Amino acid sequence: GESVGLHLPTLSVQEGDNSIINCAYSNSASDYFIWYKQESGKGPQFIIDIRSNMDKRQGQRVTVLLNKTVKHLSLQIAATQPGDSAVYFCAEGRSSNTGKLIFGQGTTLQVKP
Amino acid sequence: GAGVSQSPSNKVTEKGKDVELRCDPISGHTALYWYRQSLGQGLEFLIYFQGNSAPDKSGLPSDRFSAERTGGSVSTLTIQRTQQEDSAVYLCASSLRRNQPQHFGDGTRLSIL
Numbered sequence: 248g249e250s251v252g253l254h255l256p257t258l259s260v261q262e263g264d265n266s267i268i269n270c271a272y273s274n275s276a277s278d279y280f281i282w283y284k285q286e287s288g289k290g291p292q293f294i295i296d297i298r299s300n301m302d303k304r305q306g307q308r309v310t311v312l313l314n315k316t317v318k319h320l321s322l323q324i325a326a327t328q329p330g331d332s333a334v335y336f337c338a339e340g341r342s343s344n345t346g347k348l349i350f351g352q353g354t355t356l357q358v359k360p
Numbered sequence: 361g362a363g364v365s366q367s368p369s370n371k372v373t374e375k376g377k378d379v380e381l382r383c384d385p386i387s388g389h390t391a392l393y394w395y396r397q398s399l400g401q402g403l404e405f406l407i408y409f410q411g412n413s414a415p416d417k418s419g420l421p422s423d424r425f426s427a428e429r430t431g432g433s434v435s436t437l438t439i440q441r442t443q444q445e446d447s448a449v450y451l452c453a454s455s456l457r458r459n460q461p462q463h464f465g466d467g468t469r470l471s472i473l
Binding site for chain 1: 364391393395401402403404405408410416418419451453455458459460461462463464465466467
């Protein structure tokens with residue numbers, strides 16, 4: 248069946264280092280991918296998205312990489328800050344579908360001062 | 361604020377009671393989604409509304425769950441005869457159109473005693 252999974256449940260990094268959060272997806276028909284950040288007691292906050300006609304997209308301190316060959320997605324956070332500590336979810340969707348997203352289980356990012 | 365607003369933020373009720381959860385999407389957003397998040401898990405799609413089109417109800421777990429969207433704006437999710445397994449955070453999201461970034465509210469934390 249469809250699934251989006253994350254390789255590591257918890258990632259611990261030193262403040263100032265770069266963070267890389269990985270995600271695997273299984274549905275080759277997915278053509279829209281999105282990353283969310285969720286802090287405790289809050290709803291998911293949109294970070295960045297990418298469509299399948301691209302393999303890289305950059306935002307402020309964040310970069311998303313898409314490798315369709317191996318169905319892999321990653322989120323890179325530059326100069327990680329304590330405020331980046333949260334759970335990060337990747338999600339996939341299909342433009343031919345209703346737009347509903349299939350979410351992975353999440354990776355907890357812990358930033359050590 | 362201009363974000364997605366959900367109410368109540370917390371709801372505790374007895375097993376067997378009906379509950380109604382409300383979502384006010386971002387003004388001008390035509391697409392509205394409901395998701396459910398169990399403790400420590402990713403988000404599970406429930407239902408999607410887009411304009412006047414028939415909703416996508418494929419994620420509703422049972423016929424005890426229903427939702428409506430009045431006037432293309434406010435949405436309510438109703439759970440009848442609640443069960444303990446319904447305990448979760450219910451999240452609403454809206455997007456400008458389908459396949460655009462979904463923006464989430466902070467959810468309703470539902471606890472069934």
